[in-house]
């Protein structure tokens with residue numbers, strides 16, 4: 597997963613951890629930072645990991661003062677892009693989060709994520725799916741999609 601992550605970001609210089617240890621720690625964090633809400637979903641083909649999505653199924657969003665899902669990471673291996681894999685991962689993440697929240701009697705009303713402001717491909721993908729821009733910092737754009 598560390599290699600997939602590093603290769604996926606090699607054209608997007610600004611936005612990723614470069615040091616291998618940092619990447620490994622980051623992936624470890626994605627899996628384990630919150631035992632109740634961390635969710636990682638892998639996309640595989642012939643036993644090879646070709647993409648993954650990671651986030652929190654239940655996360656307090658200060659901006660809206662509400663609980664939401666929060667997507668921290670989404671990567672797809674270059675050779676498999678443009679096939680709808682990221683889109684499928686996002687829907688799968690939303691569905692699994694809804695299921696998990698339902699089991700725990702929790703409810704969220706949206707999904708948020710942060711994307712690099714020069715990351716046109718990802719921005720377009722999220723916009724097409726219905727995410728809208730919440731606010732911007734120097735480097736990052738916060739996006740949100742409402743969900744029932």
Ligand SMILES: CC(C)(COP(=O)(O)OP(=O)(O)OC[C@H]1O[C@@H](n2cnc3c(N)ncnc32)[C@H](O)[C@@H]1OP(=O)(O)O)[C@@H](O)C(=O)NCCC(=O)NCCS
Pocket residue numbers: 604605608669670671672673676677678679680681682683684710711712715717718720721724
């Ligand atoms: C951003 C990223 C995850 C997108 O992954 P992807 O699997 O290529 O995304 P999708 O295939 O779901 O969607 C991308 C495009 O393919 C199109 N597509 C969807 N299904 C398709 C299909 N069956 N056949 C052809 N194209 C398809 C989508 O409409 C979309 O088109 P667009 O570029 O016109 O918007 C990938 O480019 C990546 O890993 N980038 C580096 C890491 C990164 O930036 N992550 C996001 C951080 S916030």
